[in-house]
Amino acid sequence: MGDCPSMEDRILLLQPEVSRTPWWKKSKYTCPLLFIIGVCCLATAIGVCLYKNAYEDPIALSILSLNCWGTPGSMGSYDKELRMKEIGKMIEKQEHDVYLLEELWMRPDHATVKSYVDKTDYEMTEVGDLAIHGWCDGRVDPLYCSGLAIVSKFPILEKEFRVFSVHGDFWWNDGEYYARKGVGRVRIEPRPNITVDVFVTHTAASDYNYWYRQIQTQEVVDYVKNSTADFAILGGDFNIDPRMRNETTYQTLTSELNGAMQEFFVYLSEILNPRRATYGNPDNNYSHEFGPQLYDYIFHRSKGWNSVIINIFDVPILKAFILSEEESANVESAESKEAMFKEMGERYNATAANFTASTAAEGEHKLEKRSAEKELNISLSDHEAITSSVLLFKYRWN
Incomplete structure (x- = not known):
């Protein structure tokens, strides 16, 4: 008789045979899956390299837009001369690359602001650059003026102004009919061979002027879309709040152009925060009693495969x-x-509390007096x- 197997041998015989098949051969799907993953990783690496080489180094451009409220005091503005000096001092600090100014109606106010710009290396458009040539008065009243101006850190290569085809109604006596609002454009080159068209505009005010405002806004959008520059930046006072549903102005702007505020904040509830109101802001001495409205915007558009990223958007409370x-x-x-x-x-x-709707109605809050x-x-x-x-x-x- 042969030798009987030992106890240890019996245990080994009872254990199931361990598979020696490699893990990657256990399923018919494993190899194809690994191949697909490898191809995806390779494609991602190639894509990243191509993307980095496809785009030049980004250019950071800082823009400020402000309606200066340059209406003459006889027509309802307050502390105009004082405020124009402070606006000039603000620009003199050179905290932004481009300044878009609206309602700079009067020549003396334009000269005041420019006197501070001249202390820097920045350039500012002249009164006639962004208005109908030879028509703008600006000495006695804003007759036939646009009120637009642009200040740029970079040399201004081109200047152009297009007046709107329609204006306010003669019988409404709100000044819209006598102004000649439109779109101003300058071209700058922040880096060699990279061009930017900068547009500034101011459309008709007041809710009842919606018909004029809709036409004016479409003309603005068409002008920007026809830009031949690498990038187009548009800013100004559009006199339209997103909550105004009785006209197409806001929809025209946001469907055709890219909004800086809309991209940065995403949600409409954040955009409509009263502290971000550009008119009737709770912190504004002059207009807080009229309730928060969002009238001012910055938009952008790119040529071809060029791209724009909104790094920052803010509604600063500027005081003096x-x-x-x-x-x-x-x-x-x-x-x-x-x-x-x-x-x-x-x-x-305590002082600001005196600026109530009742005192405003009585004209007692006029600061000069x-x-x-x-x-x-x-x-x-x-x-x-x-x-x-x-x-x-x-x-x-x-």
């Missing part, structure tokens, strides 16, 4: 401390000025400015 002559004479140093500004800031909350208040922290306009920082990516093989 205004001192009486007596207090200005008492400020002898930067330290004393800073201390006075701090005290003024503490007193401003204030008596009780020796200083005020005033808004630069009845509108708020809007700012956006955009990244411009030019496709190499357009």
Whole structure:
């Protein structure tokens, strides 16, 4: 008789045979799946390399748009001369690359702002550059003026103005009929061989002018779409709130162009936050009682495969401390000025409370004739400015 298997041998015989088949051969789908994954990884790597080489390094462009409320005091504006100086000082700080100005109706106000621009290396359009040549008065009243101006960090290569084909009604006596609003355009080259057309506009105000505003807006959009530059930037006061459903103005703009605010905030509830209102903002001295409205926008459009990314969008609350002559004479140093500004800031909350709808109706809040208040922290306009920082990516093989 042969030797009997030991206990250990018996245990080994009872154990199931371990498969020696490689894991990648166990399923007929494994190899194809691995192949597909490998191809996808390779394609992704190639795509990333091609994308990085297809686009030039991005250009950052910072834009500010502001309705300056340059209507003459006799027509309803307040503290115009003071505010124009502060607007000029703001631009002198050179915090943005391009400034789009609306309602800079009067030549003396244009000269005031330009006097501060001339202290920098920036360029500013002249009164006649963005208006019907030879028609704009701007000395006595805004007759036949557009009120538009552009300030640029980069040399202005081209200037053009297109007047709207329609204006307000003669019988409504709201000034729209006598103004000659339109679209101003300048071309800049922030980097060699990369061109940007910058457009500024101001459409008809008041709800009842919706018919004129719709036509004007379509003309603006058509003008921007026909730009031959690598990029087009449009900003201004469009006098349309997204909640105004009785006209097509907002839909025309957002369906044809890309909105900086809309891309940055995405949700309409964020866009319509009262603190982002560009007219009737709760923090505005002059218009807060009229309720929050969103009238001012920045749009963009790219040529071919060029691309734009909105890096920042903001509605800054721009204010200026205004001192009486007596207090200005008492400020002898930067330290004393800073201390006075701090005290003024503490007193401003109580002062601002005086600006109510009732006092506005009575005209008692006109700042040039204030008596009780020796200083005020005033808004630069009845509108708020809007700012956006955009990244411009030019496709190499357009």
